[in-house]
Each structure stands twice: as structure tokens, then as C-alpha cells.
Amino acid sequence: MIRVILTDIEGTTSDIHFVHNVLFPYAAKKLPYFVRAHTSDSAVAVCLDQVAELGHVSRDDIEALIATLLNWIAEDKKITPLKTLQGMIWKTGYETGAFKAHVYPDATRLLQQWHQHGLALYVYSSGSIAAQKLFFGYSEAGDLTPIFSGYFDTTTGPKREQQSYSAIQQAIGIPASEILFLSDIVEELDAASAAGMQTAWLQRDGSQALIEKTPHQCVRDFSELSLNKTR
Numbered sequence: 001m002i003r004v005i006l007t008d009i010e011g012t013t014s015d016i017h018f019v020h021n022v023l024f025p026y027a028a029k030k031l032p033y034f035v036r037a038h039t040s041d042s043a044v045a046v047c048l049d050q051v052a053e054l055g056h057v058s059r060d061d062i063e064a065l066i067a068t069l070l071n072w073i074a075e076d077k078k079i080t081p082l083k084t085l086q087g088m089i090w091k092t093g094y095e096t097g098a099f100k101a102h103v104y105p106d107a108t109r110l111l112q113q114w115h116q117h118g119l120a121l122y123v124y125s126s127g128s129i130a131a132q133k134l135f136f137g138y139s140e141a142g143d144l145t146p147i148f149s150g151y152f153d154t155t156t157g158p159k160r161e162q163q164s165y166s167a168i169q170q171a172i173g174i175p176a177s178e179i180l181f182l183s184d185i186v187e188e189l190d191a192a193s194a195a196g197m198q199t200a201w202l203q204r205d206g207s208q209a210l211i212e213k214t215p216h217q218c219v220r221d222f223s224e225l226s227l228n229k230t231r
């Protein structure tokens with residue numbers, strides 16, 4: 001029996017194009033000014049320490065740190081300090097109404113329904129926890145944060161590693177077999193499955209036949225999901 005839904009965001013609850021065509025360009029445009037203006041903020045400084053280390057750049061060279069961050073955005077790197085800084089930058093975008101987060105109507109409807117039926121809902125995304133809360137707080141469907149019980153990001157571990165899902169299972173405190181993880185990325189589903197979770201592969205491109213030769217439940221949208229199906 002599934003008691004917990006753990007969901008990815010980009011490509012699962014939400015359109016990948018919203019993230020790549022709206023969120024990432026907004027962050028790239030604002031990042032240089034944001035970093036220069038906040039170098040002495042402690043939370044930003046911690047991120048810049050990490051960028052210097054991971055990017056092999058001098059900590060004193062702010063312009064090189066900015067260039068590294070912009071390259072990471074262009075390459076869609078899921079690197080924790082980048083994701084933390086992006087979340088800080090998007091806050092203004094959401095608060096000023098520059099954009100609202102896209103959530104597929106089927107995802108909104110089913111998440112609300114599952115919440116009403118007593119399932120616990122959690123998010124696991126490469127976006128920082130702060131960014132996830134903004135995303136669902138300022139969604140096109142309104143504030144969806146009340147339906148979620150918790151959030152996980154890459155500070156728990158990378159999304160393609162089994163250990164990350166084991167750590168999430170421990171934190172949630174429900175047996176892995178009663179947790180259903182939803183994602184559009186098969187390597188993430190493989191890692192969750194190796195940790196004992198149930199899995200479902202969101203293949204939202206309806207023009208293609210569903211890839212079904214996998215151990216994962218395959219669906220086009222949330223309305224096709226079965227909470228009773230086991231591998």
C-alpha cells in the first residue's frame with residue numbers, strides 16, 4: 001500500500017520548458033548583479049566559497065565566480081551552491097509577479113486528491129528547498145505548499161544515487177515499499193527502486209509510445225498512475 005508520494009518537479013509535476021525558458025534565463029540575467037551586490041551576505045558568501053572550490057576558481061575573483069555560475073546555468077548543472085543562489089534570485093521574480101510556476105493541471109488535481117485521502121506528499125528536486133517552496137507557493141494554481149509534508153534537495157544527496165533515497169526514506173520514517181517516487185528521469189527511478197521504493201516514470205511526450213520495457217510503472221500524466229501496482 002502506498003502511503004507516501006515523493007515527487008520530482010521538472011518534467012514530472014511541471015513543464016521542463018518553464019524551468020529552461022523562464023526560470024534559468026531569469027536567474028542568468030539577474031545573477032551577476034545579485035552576486036556583486038550580496039558578496040558580504042553570509043548565505044551568499046558560503047555559496048561562493050563552494051563555487052570557488054568546486055569550480056577551481058580563486059575565491060577573490062568575483063567575476064570568475066560569476067562566469068563559472070553562468071556556465072553551470074547554461075549547462076544545467078545540478079550543483080548545490082548554484083541551486084541555492086538561483087532560489088535566492090527567483091524569490092524576487094515570484095514576489096514581483098514576474099512569473100508563476102507551471103504545474104500541470106493533472107498533477108495539481110491528483111496531488112490535492114491524494115492529500116485529501118491522507119497520503120503524505122514530499123518533493124525531491126535538484127532545486128533548493130527554498131526554491132521548491134517558492135515554486136509551489138507561487139504556482140499558476142495558487143499556493144500548493146499546504147499539501148506538502150516536506151521537501152528534499154541535493155543537500156541530502158544527488159538524485160541518481162541510491163543512498164539519497166535511503167536517506168530520504170529514513171527521514172520520512174515509512175518503509176521504502178510504501179513510498180512511490182515519481183520522475184521523468186530513469187536514472188533517478190533506478191536509484192529510488194534500488195532503495196526499495198515503488199517508482200513511476202512520467203513520460204509526458206504523448207506523441208511517443210510509452211517505453212514499457214522497464215521495471216517502472218510508465219504513465220503519460222498523473223491521472224494514469226496506479227497506487228496499487230507493484231513491480
Ligand SMILES: CSCCC(=O)C(=O)COP(=O)(O)O
Binds near residue numbers: 011125127132
Ligand atoms: C524547484 S526549482 C526549479 C527547478 C530546478 O532548478 C531544477 O534543477 C529541477 O530539477 P528537478 O530535480 O526537479 O528535475
Ligand SMILES: [Mg+2]
Binds near residue numbers: 008009
Ligand atoms: Mg525531473
